[in-house]
Amino acid sequence: MTGAELEDYLSRIRSFARERVTPAAAGWAQGRVVSMDMFRKASELGLTGLEVTVKLGGSGLGYAMKAKVCETLAAADFGFAMSLVNTHNVALKLSQCASDAVQKRYIPGLLNGELSGCTALTEHSSGSDFGAISMRAVRSEGGWTLNGEKIWITNARHASVAIVYAQCGDIGARDGIAAFVVDLNAEGSVRRSRDAGFSLTSAGIGDFSLSDVFVPDDHLLLAPGTAFKSILTEINGARTYVAAMCCGMLDAALDEASSYGQARRSFGKSLAEHQGWRFALAQAEVDLAASCALVTAAIAQIEGGSDAQLLSAQAKIHAVQTCQRHLATALHAMGAEGLRQEHCVTRHIGAAQIAALVDGTTEMLLERVAKLARPASQ
Incomplete structure (x- = not known):
């Protein structure tokens, strides 16, 4: 695409987020299920196959x-953005590594919004410690038999296909970990919804267990020996x-707070005319700019x-902490108005806590930064 074509494409995605995702997000925050039509609309924009080859x-x-x-998309709803990108990532991985037969079976449905996908790593005894997974894969005639449970998996509530990481050797042996394409509608696959103090429906978060689920060789x-390195990259x-x-979430919240501050009057003038009110949002803008620079x-x-x-660790640490700090700033700037369901601030506050946990906790990433930023001299 040319620069103008890319900008037009992004404009259509912004319209989709504004006109379709944002109006539905308040309901999702209360536990309403995301309709498959929403995924089909996203697929019509190519959002489930952004990096998949044209071929x-x-x-x-x-x-x-x-x-x-x-x-x-996260500016409208973090959960929906996570759900969509996880389906995209499954389609991408299959396009890169799967057999022709597996690609033909799953990729068309993932790209047209008829199927959703998930990548399953986390277990009861292994979150950040990925090497400790206990999902077992045992060699069987013509394939493998999988047994175990995965928890807190994005899209597990409705995914038809999963990339499941399992141990083929001894527990703790990183070179024994392999990845399998698993039909979650197969006999022996049982899924459960996962809920918290706020709704997790738009991210489709859930658990599933596999009991003697057979996976063909292809x-x-x-x-084994390649999966662990792949996931770390x-x-x-x-x-x-x-x-x-x-x-994106913080930018959207600051937009709402700024608009509110210009319209809401207090002591004879708008909130935005009060210096103390402006300073808190100005600090948020500074910290947001720094996060955006690290992301770029x-x-x-x-x-x-x-x-x-x-850089990825630094970007996530700074963006998560900035989001956690200044979403509260935006809520305070809007007062009780910010608690209304039609505003994004409160659901983004919950989402920021999830962001702090996925793909490496803040503490884990700080340790990564400590080792990489100024490594000890040999």
């Missing part, structure tokens, strides 16, 4: 566009687009094929 039905665009789309996506991209999503730098490294471990 396989995708748009063939780069990572930077994915990050921008995530930011735009559904082995990443062989891909997670830099995930951390960066989550950081971009935090920037991390995107450039990822697009350029460089090692983005440090």
